[in-house]
Amino acid sequence: MKGAFKCLAVTATLWMSFFLIVDCYDPLDPNGNITIKWDINSWTPEGYVATVTIFNWQQYRHISTPGWLLGWEWTKKEVIWNMVGAQATTQGDCSAYHSDPIPHCCAPNPTVVDLLPGVPYNQQVSNCCRGGVISSYSQDPQTALSAFQITVGNAGTSNTTVALPVNFTLMTPGPGYSCGPPTKVPASQFPSTDNRRVTQAFMTWNITCTYLQNLAQRAPTCCVSFSTFYNPRITPCAECACACASNSTVTAMSGATESTDTCIDPNTQYDDLPAISTGDSIEKSSQPDILYCTRDMCPVKIHWHIKTNYKEYWRVKVTITNRDFSRNFTQWTLTLQHPNFDNFTEAFSFNYKGLNPYGIYSNDTAVFWGIKYFNDMLMQAGPSGNVQSELLFAKGKDFKFSNGWAFPHRVYFNGDDCVLPELQDYPTLPNSSPRLQMSITCRVSMAVIGLSLIVLFV
Structure with a gap:
């Protein structure tokens, strides 16, 4: 009996060590x-x-x-x-x-x-x-x-x-x-x-x-949403990505002098919000976040918008939004994993460095951060609570818009893994382009006109 208990204890210790190593x-x-x-x-x-x-x-x-x-x-x-x-x-x-x-x-x-x-x-x-x-x-x-x-x-x-x-x-x-x-x-x-x-x-x-x-935290702290120029549908952050807002916490704060709830009604005008000081000590920074009430309840949202498709390039707009009234993010970092970073050309208002974690594989990861005195501080939720940049990529041999290829595979904000939408929710390509539909319509019209002329002259 004692030997069996010892064996069980050793097995449990090994499993705990395994999960600790995986998490590291x-x-x-x-x-x-x-x-x-x-x-x-x-x-x-x-x-x-x-x-x-x-x-x-x-x-x-x-x-x-x-x-x-x-x-x-x-x-x-x-x-x-x-x-x-x-x-x-x-x-x-x-x-x-x-x-x-x-x-x-x-x-x-x-x-x-x-x-x-x-x-x-x-x-x-x-x-x-x-x-x-x-x-x-x-x-x-x-x-x-x-x-x-x-x-x-x-x-x-x-x-x-x-x-x-x-x-x-x-x-x-x-x-x-x-x-x-x-x-x-x-x-x-x-x-x-x-x-x-x-x-x-x-x-x-x-x-x-x-x-x-x-x-660091039991729940995620950031989520990702998608949109494209070729599909009017916006893929929002996954529901309850970081937490779930119950009906009891969704309450109007207009005209209030203090907040006792865990989130603030998004319809509240910014000027009507109570004064909230940002954390300036470790004790304050460990207090619960004060957020707008959203379907995902994430303090930070990253939006990836496929903006333009050129002949040899394609352009993406990335926006980082701080929805946390209790925190400013200084010296923030955004880490993106995407197969086209081998052909990355320029970031227009972020600093950039490519990462090659293993040294022998192609570079598919990049870290971005703000330009000093311009956007290196991501202010708390409100009119100044976002930073954005456009990223320009050259089209590699594997380039495509189908099957979600053009969206990032992993997104980290300040080193924390952000929640991506489910693959089936990604914006999809239209069945046919407007140019193709117009071309088909024109051809059909010309064919009808041609037949009419033949019948007329016959």
Whole structure:
């Protein structure tokens, strides 16, 4: 009996591990992760000074305002004497210290945040102080990292006496990262500014954090709708794509001073809506979204419109709409998978980078983001709550409008997988074009006229 129970437990653990691995794997960014590097650069009488760097190797997922929260647990009785470029959110119990100054943080499980821009120069280190905002690697490799310096006491003063912190956590405005255990790796090397001398850290640890969408949110956050120039029918977002609006939540808000419901009547005039402040902290950003009541109840909608068909090119208009009154999306990304990106020509008001996840297959994926100071911020729902661009494609050998080929296969917004319509709902080609119908009508008319003339003259 005991052996059977043990076998069952092992089987259950294996299945749980399998599903966790599947959820970690992103076919469009198979090598994407966030790596935390902990470099010990010097020793102190009771500990060390380290530089902690957060690298975002993800191609299209970024960390937006209000930024990251990094936490861990000490394995001994370590304290943080000083920090530069970041600060602990709580001081903890430092009553055992009677020195002046006392430690910066005595908590056994500290949580650290980045400093805001504009702090005094003596509180900064390289790559710090951006409010915890880290861009994706595709958008800007120079800002796809964040760093701070930490002075640790009661920690040991050699490679053999220092203990690694454990149980690292990385929280973002949408907490969805799972961090593995710290691993000792070859010590980092740092070239000098003139590249004539290379220094080396005493010890280096790496912690790898992977994105899990089921931790970020249980329901999708975006949906996709379609339309074309050749079919008047618009394919809306799938019903209940992100949630379902019940009759009790669909209520008129005109003239109201505050909202107590989960969504707002779409007939409400924008000027009549209650004042809603956007989240400026992780606590506020985790509050429920305040949306218009729609059939799909998604905070963000992406619309793909096939606009024009030329002889050698075809053009698409893409619109991103923010329907969330409680959130602005800064440094947003839109990732599209489509077989014609091998022949992509131009994006007219978005930045663009092609992705080749596996290196040996054709490029069918691209990431887009806003142009700085033009459309890099997607404002909350309302008149300014959308950005748009037109995409121009050259016609490849596989080009066609039939069978849904011209619509994207996958769509991600800010790294979250968006819900696509069902294939049977896609706009279809007409049975025959107006030009063809006109041609047939003309031919029939000419034939009738010709027969009439023959009969007349006979």
